[in-house]
Amino acid sequence: MITSMNKIPKGLSITQWVKAGTSMLSKHSKTILLPIVGLSIFLFLWMIAAGSINTSLGKFPGPSAVGQQMVNLVNEHNTERDKADKFYLRQEKRNATKLAKNPDYVAKIRNYTGKETFLDQIFTSLITVMSGFILAAIIAIPLGISIGLNKSLNAAINPIIQIFKPVSPLAWLPLVTMVVSALYVSDDPIFAKSFINSMITVTLCSIWPMVINTSVGVAAINQDWVNVSKVLSLPRLTHIKKIVLPAAVPAIFTGMRMSLGIAWMVLIAAEMLAQNPGLGKFVWDEFQNGSSQSLSRIMTAVIVIGFIGFLLDRIMQKIQFIVSWDKASAER
Numbered sequence: 001m002i003t004s005m006n007k008i009p010k011g012l013s014i015t016q017w018v019k020a021g022t023s024m025l026s027k028h029s030k031t032i033l034l035p036i037v038g039l040s041i042f043l044f045l046w047m048i049a050a051g052s053i054n055t056s057l058g059k060f061p062g063p064s065a066v067g068q069q070m071v072n073l074v075n076e077h078n079t080e081r082d083k084a085d086k087f088y089l090r091q092e093k094r095n096a097t098k099l100a101k102n103p104d105y106v107a108k109i110r111n112y113t114g115k116e117t118f119l120d121q122i123f124t125s126l127i128t129v130m131s132g133f134i135l136a137a138i139i140a141i142p143l144g145i146s147i148g149l150n151k152s153l154n155a156a157i158n159p160i161i162q163i164f165k166p167v168s169p170l171a172w173l174p175l176v177t178m179v180v181s182a183l184y185v186s187d188d189p190i191f192a193k194s195f196i197n198s199m200i201t202v203t204l205c206s207i208w209p210m211v212i213n214t215s216v217g218v219a220a221i222n223q224d225w226v227n228v229s230k231v232l233s234l235p236r237l238t239h240i241k242k243i244v245l246p247a248a249v250p251a252i253f254t255g256m257r258m259s260l261g262i263a264w265m266v267l268i269a270a271e272m273l274a275q276n277p278g279l280g281k282f283v284w285d286e287f288q289n290g291s292s293q294s295l296s297r298i299m300t301a302v303i304v305i306g307f308i309g310f311l312l313d314r315i316m317q318k319i320q321f322i323v324s325w326d327k328a329s330a331e332r
Contacts, residue, residue, distance in 0.1 A: 061296035069293065069300040077117035084112040116277050122304065125278035128195060129267045132202025133260055140207045140259070141252060144214025145244060154215065165208040169201050169266040173273050176200045194276035201270040206263035210255040217251020218244055253320035260316055264309045279305055 043063050050062035061069075095107040116124070147154045180196050225247060229239045245252075271280025283301050286294045 055295065057290060057295050058292055061299045065296040066300050066303060069296045072293075073118040073297070073300065077119040080114050080117050083114055087112045087114075118282060118301075121278050121282045122308070124276070125267060125271065125280070126308070128198050128271070128276065128278060129202055129260075129263050132199040132267070133206055133263045135199065136203045136207040136259060136263070137210060137256065139203075140210035140255075141214055144211045144252070144255070145218050145240060145248070147211065147215040148218025148248070149240075149244070154219075161208055161211060164204075165212075167205075169205050169269050170273070172204050173197065173201050173270055176204070177274065192276070194274045197274040198267060198270040198276040198278070201274070202263045202266050205266040206259040209258040209262065210252070213251045213255025213258070214248065217248035217254075220251070221247045249320070249324045253316065253324065257313055257316045257320075260312055261309060264305075264312060268305060 047062045047064075050060045050065075053060035091110065095105075095109075098105045099107065143157075147157055177193075177197050180193055180200065184193060184196055221244060225243050229243045234242065267278070268280040268283065270276070271278040272284040275281055275284075279301055283298055286297045286301070
């Protein structure tokens with residue numbers, strides 16, 4: 001707001017300055033006040049609805065119950081971290097004492113095996129979804145460019161895309177689990193099988209929007225730019241780098257934003273079924289737990305999942321704004 005007020009031209013009279021400031025405030029009211037009003041109405045309706053819904057575990061949690069659970073979950077995380085710090089401190093003291101008595105003693109380092117907290121599971125889910133999304137992007141963007149540049153390849157692959165695009169993660173996960181169990185065999189695996197299962201499932205479900213949007217963006221490039229490339233006799237890779245990618249960036253990022261949203265939704269279901277530590281497993285464990293606080297903890301997870309999804313989309317939009325020549329489309 002201060003930055004915007006600084007844009008008001010200098011040398012204006014007091015009346016003109018007030019009018020300019022009022023106009024600026026009116027402009028920003030739509031981007032600041034209206035979302036606040038919308039959220040306030042939502043919270044009010046949520047509070048009213050929660051008070052009238054009774055379940056086998058008690059009343060449906062309202063905003064205040066969710067807010068209290070957020071505080072509780074943060075406190076649980078801090079408590080668990082304190083336990084871990086004390087565990088490693090005791091271990092260091094014990095090893096130091098044994099080394100003092102016996103210089104040949106080989107210190108044994110054990111890892112803390114306490115439970116994963118809600119914040120730990122958020123971090124795990126973010127690692128899983130970004131791993132699956134990045135793998136999907138590595139496959140989808142080159143494939144989409146190839147399809148967009150070659151009509152014959154498009155005609156050959158498009159039916160496959162249309163068949164697999166609507167497949168649910170619930171259908172992919174059993175197949176992925178069996179394949180990973182058969183191929184990923186190791187006595188000391190780098191990654192847990194549950195993580196691999198969730199990551200590949202996310203990849204399989206999020207790859208299609210990127211392929212489709214990339215191919216459409218490439219195919220829709222201004223023909224004049226293509227003709228210029230032909231006149232200059234640009235090599236294939238140079239043509240893609242200088243002409244295709246800059247022109248297709250808006251479409252590519254539209255697909256990436258769609259895919260990231262799908263990836264985040266798919267991840268929760270995949271984590272529930274694969275029992276990969278993360279937000280999905282947290283929701284499932286609380287549902288199975290059935291305690292008096294389970295509903296409010298599940299609702300807290302729902303709010304956090306939605307908020308993280310919103311932040312991921314805003315981050316992707318910001319990256320698009322940075323790399324895109326079309327700043328107007330990147331802001332939408």
